[in-house]
Amino acid sequence: MITSGFSQTPEPYKKKVLESTEIQSLFSYYAQQGVHGAVGGGLGSEELVNTTPTIVVTVPLNEDVVLTVDSGISTYTSASSSNINPFMSVGVLGTQAKANSTSEVGLSRPQTWAASGASSSNNTGSNLVTMPIGTPWFASSGASRKDALKHISASISESSDDRNTIKSAELYASTEYDYQSFGFGAGWARLFNEKNTEISLKAKVYLDQWYPIYPTELHEYGLYGTDFLNRGYFNGVNVLNQDGQTTNAYLPSQFTEWKNSNRSSGTFSLSFSQILSRRIQVSLSTDVVYQTGLLSTPYHRIYFKDRPNYYIGDASFIDVYDTTKNFGVFRLADDIERLPESRVKIPIGGRLNMYVNDWLTLRSFYRYYFDDWGIQAQTASLEMPIKLSMNWTVYPSFRYYEQSAAEYFKPFGEHLSTQQFYTSDYDLSSFTSSQLGFGISYKDIFTNIKAFGFGLKNVDFRFQHYYRSDGLESIIYGIGVKFVQ
Helix, strand or coil, rough: CCCCCCCCCCCCCCCCCCCCEEEEEEEEEEEEEECCCCHHHCECCEEEEEEEEEEEEEECCCCCEEEEEEEEEEEEEHHHHCCCCCCCCEEEECCCCCCCCHHHCCCCCEEECCCCCCCCCCCCCCCCCEEEEEECCCCCCHHEEEEEEEEEEEEEEEEECCEEEEEEEEEEEECCCCCEEEEEEEEEEECCCCCCCCEEEEEEEEEEEEEECCCHHHHHHHHHHHHHHCCHHCCCCEEECCCCCCCCCCCCCCCCCCCCCCCEEEEEEEEEEECCCCCCECCCCCCCEEEEEECCCCCCCCCCCCCCCCEEEEEEHHCCCCCCCCCEEEECCCCCEEECEEEEEEEEEEEEEEEEEECCCCCCEEEEECCCCCEECCCCCEEEEEECCEEEECCEEEEEECCCCCCCEECCCCCCCCCCCCCCHHHHEEEEEEEEEEEEEECCHHHEEEEEEECEEEEEEEEEHHHHCCEEEEEEEEEEEECCC
């Protein structure tokens, strides 16, 4: 007897790239202090506190495709950016306002001071008048003292059946008070030599938009022109010269508003990774970054060495302007930071990871960086994960960095008005920095701890202390918790 039909051969089993949905909750706390605030032209408080909660959700769409969504909000308070508008009105007796030592921390909100330095709250004389004060050393009460950056990104990756080729695409968007960004990118990776070798390519584009905010005195000049001292904010406000005398000579005529407030960035990345042995893996990578548009920060003040000095506030503090004894006077800007409208940045880096034994791994990294603004930099770091048990690992780490200054950088008050480009942002200065860190990780191998149907996969906590040779110092706390379905 002959029968006919179709023979079905079972398809070979194909393991999913990602077996189940993962949810990762991240939180970081960052606090810094320093003495070179860029809003004050390279002088003043750099105190800043930033908190960043983030949620990352990774979902397998099928055996080959994985979707990742990353969203969060970064909120900060900043003494430096608060001084975009540093001027506050205070009540004083007579014509002078002097703060006693107990008022050093009192500039975060308007105060009432007497000429003798004592509080005038018990004085009801008719000679109580108001005057504006400001200082680069303490936060003002302006709205710019705090902001929030909200971001979201979505990426999707697809692996080939043999898991040797991975294609990816990404979208990104963020917004804050004076800036918004939109980005997109794509990537390709290929594994061969029995997955011991990997080459990857990535390309990203960001299309950004500034909504420029200018320092108060320059905003008023841009709004009213040469008559600005008699109108708007300056109407009825005394401007002082270096000797503390009232004058109407202040004229920041070099200031003009930016006509192009767009910024575009493109990045092309190439990386190569090779497993050399059971214990050693190396990788090399390089990026080419091209930026164009408004690359300056519109509210960074500049003070020229060849121009007279002008102030608003209490004349008695002019002689101690560049010290923390200055409680009540602010120098008016000559212009804002000006930088070229294009920049090319090229970092070249390498990693060497070594498995030493069952409890110790070494992860080392080196990168050399240069750009067409004259900056050259080197970074070296070492992390040593130490496995204490099946569940616990600690991560001591150290990072060293050094860079040369951009050719457009000079410290506070050292630029000349004849220059085309200038900045006093110490991020573009010559400095060295070190960062010492420590982390601890708990891994729940069997995901025994459950929450809303998800099992705990791991918990990471990290602490880092950063110090820069120009006096900037910061601490960073970070915690991450990952759950799997």
